[in-house]
Amino acid sequence: MSRLRLVHITLWGPNVPLSTVEFGAGLTLVRGPSDTGKSFIVEAIDYMLGAKSLKEIPERTGYSTVLLGLELPSGEVVTLSRGAAGGAFSLFRSDIRSGPLPVSNEDLAAKHNPKNETNLSMFLLKQLDLEQALIRKNAQGVTVSLSFRDLAHFCIIDETTMQSDVPPAITGQYTTKTKEISTLKLLLEAEDDSSIVASKGASASARTNGAKVEVIDQLLGDLEAKLAEIPEESQLSDQLARLNGSIEDQTSTVGVLLAERSALADRLRALQEKARGARTELAEVGALQSRFALLSRLYDSDLERLATIREAGALLGFFTPGTCQFCGAEFSDQHYNDAHGADGTAFEESVDAEIAKTMALRADLAITLDELTRRGDEARSTRHDASVESEALADSLRALDEDLSPGNGALRELIAVKSDIEKSLALYAQSSELIRLRNAIIDTTQTDASVITDGLNLTALREFSSEIAKRLEAWGYPDASSVHYDRAVQDILADDQYRSAHGKGVRAILHAAFTVGLAQYCFDRDIAHPGFVVLDSPLVTYRPPDVDSPALLDESLPTGIVGDFYRDIQRNFDGQIIVMENLDPTEPLGPAAVDVVFTKKRGVGRYGFLPPKRPVTAALEIES
Template identity: 80%
Template sequence: MSRLRLLHITLWGPNVPLSTVEFGAGLTLIRGPSDTGKSFMVEAIDFMLGGKSLKEIPERTSYSTVLLGVQLPTGEVVTISRSVAGGAFSLYRSDLRSGPLPVSDENLAAKHNPKNDKNLSMFLLKHLDLDKALIRKNAQGATVSLSFRDLVHLCIIDETKMQSDVAPAITGQYTTKTKEISTLKLLLEAEDDSSIVAAQDAPTSARTTGAKIEVIDHLLSDLEAQLADAPEEGQLRDQLARLNGAIEDQTSAVEGLLAERAALAEQTREVQQAAQGARRELAEVGALQGRFGLLSEQYDSDLERLATIKEAGVLLGFFTPGACQFCGAEVADQRYNHSHSVDGTAFEDSVDAEIARTNELRSDLALTLEELARRGEETRGSWRNAAVRANALAARLQSLDEDLSPGDTTLRELMAIKSGVEMSLQLYVQIADLNRLKAEIADVTQADVAVVSNGLNLTALSEFSAEIAKRLAAWGYPDSSSVRYDRSAQDIVADDQYRSAHGKGVRAILHAAFTLGLAQYCLDRDIAHPGFVVLDSPLVTYRPPESGSPALLDESLPAGIVRDFYRDIQRSFDGQVIVMENLDPTEPLGPDAVDVVFTKTNGLGRYGFLPPKRSTGGLVVRD
């Protein structure tokens, strides 16, 4: 069976202690308090399997190289090396655990390229017999080469993803959702999408949907960052109401100015709405002009082609001796028509008729383009006027704010707070608008996803659901027999609710069951799978950093689940599983398990994945 095994993860630097953790063939448990480097280890493993970057933490300073030991399906042991700064990989066909490193046996690019096997993705996929696999990326049947990164998110689960309400099979990115479901389909059915014939008339809009959603997600991220320290929208509205009441008590002397300010604020809102409408209309006009411009060029091309056809037809009849090419008359019976420069023919008449029809269509299109240009100029003028008016209103609002009881410090402070609250509320409004727009655009993506989801084999899904339920039953999860994987939602249904509707403790354990269940499903059926699973905090969310403080199990999880979880993955999981956990096991692990304990206490066992830094006399040194 083709599977990989991770042997160790190591950080090396010329002037720092070597930091390495070895992994067992079955269960490796890495446990200890929070902030001891467990999640950093998960990120480091992901980084060494093609991740873009490695988080910068103080303890990482002076480490230059990451080493990942891997046993290939052939039994050969290789070491993959990479700079902590990222970039390409070096491959050594031996088990290296420290530096300085010799000259590498091979260099592998970081980016997947199916046309060249000199990259990490193709190197690993070839050993899994998946280097030729294609996966579907949209409803039109377009396919792309499977990348090893398409598999990584199904076997390396960090703490954030473990507890996220995003479905386990996907990453939450609209642009890759169809590909991700196709990858799951590949693992469940052991068949790629190379037999699919792509539609030839796939609309351009389908290709740009993902890019649009990415832009909106970026805008949403910026807006949410601005609201990171702001209260919830409801709290802001309550605060605004209280502020308005306090301001009203202090503004008896400036009611006229406040009324004018309110009117100006309303006018500003209306002007902003008008400007936004003008921007939308300009975008529509631009799109129509682009499409109609292409149509106009097509008409011009048609007219040139018809003129060429007409000329060729006339010359054919003029230069060809013998019977007429159009009416069949012999030379003796042919007469020259003095009323025309050339003889008229039915062919020429038909060409002239087509030219006349095309000219008429082009004239109508020209009128339409003129109307669009006029409409565009009017809209552009409206937008400019709205911008000018908005600036004028803003200047007047600023002037009024300065006039409102300049000597009354309390009132001015209230107005400043109100302005900040209004700005925050406006950000919430923008977020709501962007989410509505995102939902509209996502309808196209949902159509792609639905096509791929509906293509999942029901028998395979039923067997996969049974594997998840079996895993949960072994862990003591209540009513596990009713758990199933829903094809349409691409999510686990437990207790008649999707996984996303549960608390983060249940979401984590369901994600662990999905990941381990998928791996075991593949291993049992000899279906290609990386063969290893890395789970970050499947059982607990936080452990206090104080020495001796107990880890806290989520109250929504059943009693005994910790004991049953470790028993099951040692007895009933055939692959390699690496677990990062804050919670200690309730009973000793089996003899084949590897138990790595981080203490976060100097002088007591191993502090963490990386040794701590300490400051002495202004210099930072390592213990």
Template identity: 45%
Template sequence: MERLTLLHLTFIGPTVSPATVEFGPKLTLVRGPSDTGKSYIADTIDFMLGSKTLEDIPERDGYDTVLLGLRLPDGEPVTLARSTQGGGFRLFRGDHRAYPLPVDSTSKSAKHSPKNTTNLSHYLLDKIGLGRKVIRKNGRGQTISLSLRALAPLFLVGETKIQAKTPPAVTGQHTQRTGEISTFRLLLQGEDDSAVEPGESETERHTSEAAKNDVIDTLLTELYEQLQTDETLQQVNERLQRLQATITESTGGIEETAAARQQWGKALSNSERLAAAARRSLTELDTLDARFKLLHEQYTSDLDRLEAVAEAGTLLGYFTPGRCVFCGAEPEHQHLNEDCADDTTALGESVREEQRKTTALRDDLLQAIAGLRAERDEKAQRLQGYTDDAAQARTTIARLDDILNPQERELNDLLTLSSQLERDAESIRHIQRLEALRPDIEAGPKPEVMAPTAGLQRSAVDDLSRMIAVRLRAWGFHDGDSTSYSFDDQDLVSGNQPRSAHGKGVRAILHAAFTISLAQYCFDRDLPHPGFVVLDSPLVVYRPPDPNDEPDNSDDVLDTANLADRFFADVQTNFSGQIIILENEDPPNALEPETRDISFTKNADHGRYGLFPHNQANDTGGGNTTGGDGR
């Protein structure tokens, strides 16, 4: 039958070395201490098969792309590439594990669509013989196109799901139960629901209960599509509280820096204003100084002319008493202002008087110039001080901007994430309120509907149940002989108790047996199946390292040493497909040579540290932290 094979999972980035986990064709065991990135492998495989988001962790810094190498049923290797931020996929022919990636690629949408075949879900389902299959989505017989996301929980089981109390084949969501059982039926019997016709007439479809359920189903579908997380409301609220605390802290730092910048901005504005006023005053003083200089030159020129007049008059005797230089009259015969029009002695006195006045004016002017220039020097010193203050303010503002800009960008990112989490929380609350309406609706008269298990053959369920019991016995599970799969409850029963009544250790073992047995059931009967199984922590849930700690529930702990030994022996010899196990504990005995054994040591000086290379800058004692206890 057509199967896929996982070749490798690789993180790449432009400035970091690739972080690669290579998978073997049969069993791949990734083991090591908690918080080394084991569960992140399962999460990333799920992300590369269409999950919406991948958790961002510090160790992933520098890696911007995830590569998933696949071998198609025809033997051709291909590589899926997706941004770590999500979005669509690029499909490359060949096996690629580093930059640069080839130029030629095919785009594949992450969202399944029955009308548009250019999506990853349709591409991979078509490769394993499940393309264009349909499943029932509700009791009225309405069908939807099978998606890879609907199929994934049956072959890829994370740490939370493997320990959960919900049955292995379902999630516990009421609106999804029919579709989940129909998907299980498709694998178990190789039959889809394309032959199913809606059993209700148009009149019955418009009855009050059906109409209300239609509205609720539609609203729930829209709400689920809007959700950007698979977390519970409590988990979202806890994340939101932590994020809001971070936002408050970040806002306080920004406000403090912004207040300091505002003060320095005011100081800069004041310094620039004072400097501008000082420059204007200096310009006015320079203009006045230039005018005074011209006036001084004029006074000096006047004095030079008066001096020349005085010297000429003296040389010619104009200003000495005696014979008149103009008419030749002797002093006794001179009749001032009558016979002679000019009095040379009076003229000389006038010249000397004018010299005294002009000299006095020039002296006054020199004093004014000296005062003016003293005032200019003082204002020039003030201007220099204002200029220095402005320069210091600009330097300080630039430094504060260098601090403030990254803080504001980080705050914007935090606010964006907070808004998304608030929307997710509101969507989950809407979902819970809508789910709470169903009991009131179901209390009224109900039209006949198809049971979720309609079409599921009891004989097929019984065959799978026997395979599960045989496998549990092979593992040495103490209640293997009394374990079966309940057709009515669609859950495992062990030791006369439903799986949900056992502790999480037993629940994990039973879920692992179901998933592995379902895959082998398909292989044995040549039925469609992806061809591989991924199990996170099937044997031992994470516990504190102190061996004296006692577990809260005795059912949580099995004889894990013996069970693990037989478990690995069984999956290496009695499983026909590819299986990837992520575990905290080392296997008790040596593994087969063809098994790929990957050990994460969480020791920077010994072996492989974890999924990502050891980074001392990010190492705070938690290693490759990815959340959850068993990671």
């Protein structure tokens, strides 16, 4: 089976110390206190396998180049080089650990492109014999080329993802959920989606939904910027209630006017909502009219072609009974024309029938277009009337505000504050409506993922669940035999709860079992898999830098899980596994394991992945 192996990750700069970590063929454990660069190693690996950017941290200053040593399935060791600021990759057909770099053997683009092999994704997929693989992206059967980034999600797990309540098979982005489940299906069943035939209009529908969500997200972003400057909705509601009480306490003589103002404000809001509905109706009508106008032109074009055929048939004698103009058969041998006698031919009748059918369709379409025109006129009229009435109501509100309490400046100030609060609350209402619309579009898109989910092979899922349960049982997880993978929600069910409902410690270990189990499942069945797994903090979340302060195991995990975890992944995992962890192993690692220890103590062992930045005072003393 074709597998990749990570050899080393190295950061180089012309005026800074070289920083590198070498990886073993089996287990590599990088351990130490928090904030020593362990998670940055994971990000650097992901960056060198196609992620868009590398996090800016102070320690990275001066490091201009990232190098990743990679052993190919053929046994050849190559080096990938990329600028720390981003951009394309350089491929070297040798193991390079420092700069300055020689001339590269090949340049690889960072973006996946199935039509051109000179990009990182296609280079890596070719090593796994997956360069031709297609995966499904929606329920209509539209497929796209598999990218290595689709696979990276299943083998490089950062700390945030490890503890997230999002199911391990997906990233939480609704637009990519179908692709992610399709990739899982590829790994479980060793079969891509190249045999699927897409239904017409699928890609247009997907693009339309995506465009709608992008517009709504942009509007929500603008609203959120405004809402960030005002109090919470509940606080505004409380302020409004107290303000109304203060207004009532100040004067009882304006009660009728206030009621009238409230009615006008309610009417104004209703009219604004009516105008919004009319605008929505106009947008829908316009979209339908554009589509139906295109269909009408298609019918006209069809009728013109049929008229040409009929005219040519009449001129060339195709509609006149007698010797066949196509094959020369005598009239007596033309069985399809028996029912027409001397009056015509079956060809003529079929042309006339097609003309009649197309004209009927065009007539039906004309009725529909007339109805759309009526709806559009009605919506425009409604919008105009609502706008005119809204302006009048706004004028009435302004006049009413002036008449509420002439000379009473305090009351006017209270009303002005109330108006501002109502405007702020209207922003929250608008935000809620946009979120509702966005969720409605997303709910429609979720049907894409459910189609793929229902198509997952039950036998493969059962065997995969067994692999997860076997891992957890080896790690000492309680009642591991009942753990299984639920395809309906794409999540692990453990202790009668989905992974998302557990604490972050259990979520992390369940995600680790999913990732390691999936890799071993592929290894055992000779199914394509990158061949390596990178796990960031599968057991604990924080460790202080004091040498004498050990990391503490999450209370939700069994106490013996640390020893069982390291023992199992060394003995029973057939691929390369790289673990970043705060917690020290409870027993010595095997001789084949690579143990990298960070201390976060100057002068004690290795400080971290990158050397510590010199304090300003120390730097000045050295320079002086």
